[in-house]
Amino acid sequence: MDRIYLDYAATTPLDRRVFAKMEPFFTQDFGNPSSIHTFGQQAEAAVDNARTGIAGMFHVSTDGVIFTSGGSESDNLAVRGTALWQRRTHGKNKIITSPVEHHAVLATVEQLGDAYGFDVHLVKVDRSGKVDLTDLERLIDEDTAVVSIIFANNEIGTINPVSEIAEVCHRKGAIFHSDAVQAAAHLEFDLENSPIDLISIGAHKFYGPKGVGALVSRKKPELFPQITGGKQENGLRAGTHNVPSIVGMAEALLLAREGMAVRSPELTHMRDRLIERVTEEIPGAMVTGDLKERLPNHASFVFESVDGNRLLVQLDMAGFACSSGSACKTGDPQPSDVLLALGIEPKLALGSLRVTLGSGTTDEHIDSFTRALPGLIEANRKRNS
Amino acid sequence: MERKKVVVAMSGGVDSSVAAALLLDEGYDVSGIMLKLWADECGEKENSCCPPEAIRQAREVASILGIPFYVLDVRDLFKARIVDGFISDYANGFTPNPCFNCNRWIRWGVLLDFVLQNGNDFLATGHYARLEREGEFVRLRKGVDETKDQSYVLSGLTREQLSHTLLPLGGYRKVQIRAIAREKGLPVADRRDSQDLCFVGKLGYRDFLKRHAPEAFVEGQMVDSSGMRVGTHAGLANFTIGQRKGLGAGNREPVYVLSKDAAQNAIVVGSRAELGRDRFTARDLNISPGGIQSADKYMVKTRYKASPVGCSLIDIQNGKLDVILEEPVLDITPGQIAVFYDGDEVVASGIIQ
Numbered sequence: 001m002d003r004i005y006l007d008y009a010a011t012t013p014l015d016r017r018v019f020a021k022m023e024p025f026f027t028q029d030f031g032n033p034s035s036i037h038t039f040g041q042q043a044e045a046a047v048d049n050a051r052t053g054i055a056g057m058f059h060v061s062t063d064g065v066i067f068t069s070g071g072s073e074s075d076n077l078a079v080r081g082t083a084l085w086q087r088r089t090h091g092k093n094k095i096i097t098s099p100v101e102h103h104a105v106l107a108t109v110e111q112l113g114d115a116y117g118f119d120v121h122l123v124k125v126d127r128s129g130k131v132d133l134t135d136l137e138r139l140i141d142e143d144t145a146v147v148s149i150i151f152a153n154n155e156i157g158t159i160n161p162v163s164e165i166a167e168v169c170h171r172k173g174a175i176f177h178s179d180a181v182q183a184a185a186h187l188e189f190d191l192e193n194s195p196i197d198l199i200s201i202g203a204h205k206f207y208g209p210k211g212v213g214a215l216v217s218r219k220k221p222e223l224f225p226q227i228t229g230g231k232q233e234n235g236l237r238a239g240t241h242n243v244p245s246i247v248g249m250a251e252a253l254l255l256a257r258e259g260m261a262v263r264s265p266e267l268t269h270m271r272d273r274l275i276e277r278v279t280e281e282i283p284g285a286m287v288t289g290d291l292k293e294r295l296p297n298h299a300s301f302v303f304e305s306v307d308g309n310r311l312l313v314q315l316d317m318a319g320f321a322c323s324s325g326s327a328c329k330t331g332d333p334q335p336s337d338v339l340l341a342l343g344i345e346p347k348l349a350l351g352s353l354r355v356t357l358g359s360g361t362t363d364e365h366i367d368s369f370t371r372a373l374p375g376l377i378e379a380n381r382k383r384n385s
Numbered sequence: 386m387e388r389k390k391v392v393v394a395m396s397g398g399v400d401s402s403v404a405a406a407l408l409l410d411e412g413y414d415v416s417g418i419m420l421k422l423w424a425d426e427c428g429e430k431e432n433s434c435c436p437p438e439a440i441r442q443a444r445e446v447a448s449i450l451g452i453p454f455y456v457l458d459v460r461d462l463f464k465a466r467i468v469d470g471f472i473s474d475y476a477n478g479f480t481p482n483p484c485f486n487c488n489r490w491i492r493w494g495v496l497l498d499f500v501l502q503n504g505n506d507f508l509a510t511g512h513y514a515r516l517e518r519e520g521e522f523v524r525l526r527k528g529v530d531e532t533k534d535q536s537y538v539l540s541g542l543t544r545e546q547l548s549h550t551l552l553p554l555g556g557y558r559k560v561q562i563r564a565i566a567r568e569k570g571l572p573v574a575d576r577r578d579s580q581d582l583c584f585v586g587k588l589g590y591r592d593f594l595k596r597h598a599p600e601a602f603v604e605g606q607m608v609d610s611s612g613m614r615v616g617t618h619a620g621l622a623n624f625t626i627g628q629r630k631g632l633g634a635g636n637r638e639p640v641y642v643l644s645k646d647a648a649q650n651a652i653v654v655g656s657r658a659e660l661g662r663d664r665f666t667a668r669d670l671n672i673s674p675g676g677i678q679s680a681d682k683y684m685v686k687t688r689y690k691a692s693p694v695g696c697s698l699i700d701i702q703n704g705k706l707d708v709i710l711e712e713p714v715l716d717i718t719p720g721q722i723a724v725f726y727d728g729d730e731v732v733a734s735g736i737i738q
Contacts, residue, residue: 001414313455317416317503333458379502383495
């Protein structure tokens with residue numbers, strides 16, 4: 001059976017051109033960038049080159065790029081590292097985030113509240129998952145250490161007005177972090193025009209390798225390292241550099257950005273056709289997230305009286321790899337916190353489906369998917385009635 | 386030609402794992418499903434998403450074999466159909482066989498429906514029993530390994546259900562299955578050797594019933610076969626037919642449970658000589674389309690582990706079957722399944738009334 005992959009928000013295949021760039025650094029140019037000798041210098045040059053490349057793309061200085069093990073670590077470093085620093089140096093004790101964050105942010109903020117005694121606030125979001133700026137203005141004050149708001153939501157695709165959020169934060173002197181793990185793959189932005197203080201990215205969302213990411217800011221950020229040890233990354237992230245992956249990430253991001261102008265409209269077109277056909281042909285189907293302000297590759301739905309987990313099994317059996325907000329490999333799903341935060345009923349939230357497109361997606365894939373889905377939904381509903 | 390698609394009900398144990406491997410060898414397009422069944426407080430946080438050991442192991446087997454693996458949540462239906470039925474049967478003085486019912490209503494019910502609705506041709510399991518196909522007709526036979534034979538728990542399946550079923554282990558002995566598992570690098574441990582039911586929790590089925598069917602633990606009268614009161618008992622669910630334990634030590638001669646009277650909440654006890662019945666009636670019959678003849682002799686098993694006994698069928702009417710046994714059986718128990726064999730073929734089954 002030919003399987004069709006429609007879960008690019010979960011991860012993407014490594015681009016072969018990226019793999020080619022990485023390959024020498026596994027066996028040939030294997031040096032430790034911290035070493036004095038020539039082997040080390042070659043590796044260091046490769047890491048520096050990657051750093052310069054990424055700094056250039058986001059219009060930041062090179063000491064504003066900290067390499068990490070991925071999006072989750074970047075989120076942890078940004079939120080916990082900044083909160084602790086701001087408290088230590090300025091006595092600030094308040095953290096603001098949203099209820100639709102990735103768990104890497106949400107669980108970190110929860111811990112900062114529970115274990116470190118920070119004063120934690122969740123800003124309101126509207127039904128499309130966009131942050132309510134008025135509510136943010138109401139919550140924020142001079143005591144606010146850090147505000148963390150997701151750039152583009154992984155579950156519902158909604159893009160937040162990050163520049164406006166940054167302005168609100170800066171008026172009160174708060175640091176603004178944004179999880180841009182999904183956004184970086186599809187939106188061309190820089191930190192000059194979007195004055196966010198810290199963004200998290202992870203390479204495997206844009207056809208780079210897994211296990212590598214970065215925290216990016218305009219200049220060396222003020223924060224406490226979360227992995228302490230050696231002096232790598234300006235003392236902000238200890239541990240020997242993952243040289244091949246860092247090289248791969250820089251190449252992948254470059255290719256992603258070069259390709260966006262052509263690929264983005266194509267993805268948007270396929271996404272809209274998918275959304276249109278699903279909502280027209282399936283009764284009780286509803287799009288989650290914003291219809292316009294959303295990632296070009298991202299379609300997400302809830303279906304009345306559907307068991308979303310079972311739907312994923314049905315889809316996989318039919319050859320389509322998708323995902324849902326409540327995806328759970330042990331068959332014991334909980335409604336997604338993100339969907340509940342939008343005001344969606346728990347029962348309806350259990351019938352969620354996320355379809356995300358990418359490099360391999362074609363019009364034919366969208367056709368065969370939208371042909372198959374109505375029947376699978378109908379069968380799913382029969383079981384539930 | 387498109388390969389036939391089969392879904393194997395996987396437990397993570399050696400039998401279902403080898404079943405999947407054998408089907409792959411035969412050229413089927415194989416995937417695995419594990420059912421998530423309702424279980425009483427198992428020590429885990431309710432609805433926790435952490436994978437229990439069995440799921441982890443089945444997933445590992447699937448990855449060794451290179452087949453897709455899914456978990457299907459059927460807790461609601463399993464609770465409603467199997468667990469609640471088990472509880473109310475006990476409350477009514479019956480001793481049900483929930484595995485038999487689970488096969489009929491859950492494995493070959495919800496799961497088979499799901500399998501067929503999603504483009505598959507067959508459901509397969511690691512049961513030790515054989516299916517013999519002649520055109521449209523399917524016979525259910527005992528497994529070649531008589532000591533492991535599981536045709537008893539499959540005897541409630543209709544021919545329609547069996548026609549969409551594959552039982553790849555039926556022609557093998559358990560030792561061979563273990564050898565195949567080793568050869569293929571699959572785990573060889575049995576996961577389901579536990580004697581207890583899968584849903585009753587750590588404390589066992591009596592404790593489960595105490596919590597869910599307290600009415601089955603109300604003290605009642607113990608009478609002899611003439612109806613004379615000889616003592617009290619601590620609740621019907623504590624006793625099964627033929628049981629000797631727990632009837633009080635005061636008796637000069639050992640006594641046994643002869644029968645249970647749910648309406649009166651009484652148990653009837655008597656001497657070993659009084660124990661045993663040579664007739665019974667079975668209801669909810671599932672009869673092979675080949676039919677059964679009252680003139681013919683069959684062998685019948687009245688419990689999963691019982692030895693087969695010769696019998697003849699007196700009468701079939703109103704969906705009930707009157708049976709006469711060639712020798713008395715000591716523990717004919719209402720609620721258990723009677724399975725009738727012609728040689729090694731299952732020709733009928735029914736619930737003992």
